[in-house]
Amino acid sequence: MSSQLDPSFLPPGVRAETFTYRNGRKTTVYKAPYQTEGPVVRKAPNGRRVLVFVYASFVFEWSEGSGSVLIGMGTLRRYSRNWSQPIHAPWSEQALTQFGQQWALAHMAKFRTRRPQDT
Structure with missing residues (x-):
């Protein structure tokens, strides 16, 4: 069977x-x-445009003109902002998507454990 x-x-x-x-x-x-949502463009209270992207429950928020991305956990509707990371790319959906995926995979890799059969 x-x-x-x-x-x-x-x-x-x-x-x-x-x-x-x-x-x-x-x-x-x-x-x-991994769960993926966005990226979507929103208006911040200060009037600036903000890109928001979700990958693997990590939420990436990037204000237009900013050199850093705020990172948290959640969904497009509700999320935290726990970390800030510099980004060196023109403000775009593609740049945020690539940054978010690479950051999330690298971050999760820190917690990967080796199984006994892998040694």
């Missing part, structure tokens, strides 16, 4: 990966893409 689902039943973007342990046991895990 197979524990793997029929790929036609998987939601879009979800993929199956099967791992084989040293003892021959196999495990299938299902990987889904």
Whole structure:
């Protein structure tokens, strides 16, 4: 009996990966893409335009003309602002998307642990 689902039943973007342990046991895990929203343009209370982008529950807020991005956690509707990081790119949706994805992946990699079978 197979524990793997029929790929036609998987939601879009979800993929199956099967791992084989040293003892021959196999495990299938299902990987889904990170949540992504935006980027969207909003008006700040001071009248400036602000780009907001969400990737993997990290929210990136970049005011037009600013050299830094505010980073927090949440969704487009509600989020915190916990960190600030410099950005060296022209203010654009593409630049914020690239910055956000790279920052989130690098940040999450800090917490990745090595499994005993990886050593």
